[in-house]
Amino acid sequence: MELTFNGHACVTLRGASGPVVVMDPYRSGALGGRIRHRPLVVPADVVTVSHWHVDHSHVTEALGAPEVVARSGRAAGLDFTLRPTYHDRDGGVRMGLTSMTAFTLDGLRVVHLGDLGCDLTADDVAALGPVDVLLWPVGGVYTVGPEDAPRLLAQLRPRLAIPMHYESHGCQLGLAPVEALAPHWSGAHRRPGVSAWSSADGLPDETTVLVLEPAL
Secondary structure (H helix, E strand, C coil): CCEEECCCEEEEEEECCCEEEEEEECCCHHHHCCCCCEEECCCCEEEEEECCCCCCCCCCHHHHHCEEEECCCECCCEEEEEEEEECCCCCCCCCCCCEEEEEEEECCCEEEECCCCCCHHHHEEEEHCCCCCEECCCCCCCCCHHHHHHHHHHCCEEEEEEEECCEECEEECCCCHHHHHHHCCEEEECCCCEEEEEEHCCCCCCCCCEECCCCC
C-alpha cells in the first residue's frame, strides 16, 4: 500500500493490486481562497467523504467515476465503517457532524478521523478497532488540537499516526501548524520531508508520528 498526503485532510491510498481510495477531497480555492492546495487529479475507484463541507467532499470528474462512500458499506471489494461523531465540543451545535472512517487495505487497518472535534468515547475506540495507520486532525479551532494528541493516540494506539488538517502553505484557516505538536508529543516522531509512505517501509513497533509534506 502507498499513501500520499495530498494536503488539508485529503489522502490517496493505492493498494498493491487493489483499488485506489481518495479520502476527503478538497476543492481548490474553497472557503474564500483559503484552501490553496492545487486541484487533485487522480482516477479513483472509491472516494470517502467524512462530511459534506466543501473542503472535504469535492468529488468531480477529475477523480474519474468513483464509488462515493459517505456511510458504512462495501465498495470496490472493501468494507468501510463510518462512525458519526461531532465536529466540535458542543455536540455538533456549532459545526455539525463528521464521520470517522475505517477500512482495511493490503492487510492494514486505516482510520481517518475526519474533522473530529471532540474526545473519543470507549464505544468509538471499540468501533474503530485496532489501528495500523491513523490520519488525524491536529490544527484545532474546528477540530481537536495538538494538545489532544497524547490522549487520542493513547486511546487508539496506532502504529503510524499521520497528522492532517493543520495550517500550511495550502491551508490558511488560522489553524495551529504541525510544529505545534512538538511540545505535546514526546513519543517517536519522524519528518522525512516527503509526501508519501509505503507499507514496504514497514510499520514501527511503537506509535510513531509521521509528518508528511503536502503533495499539492
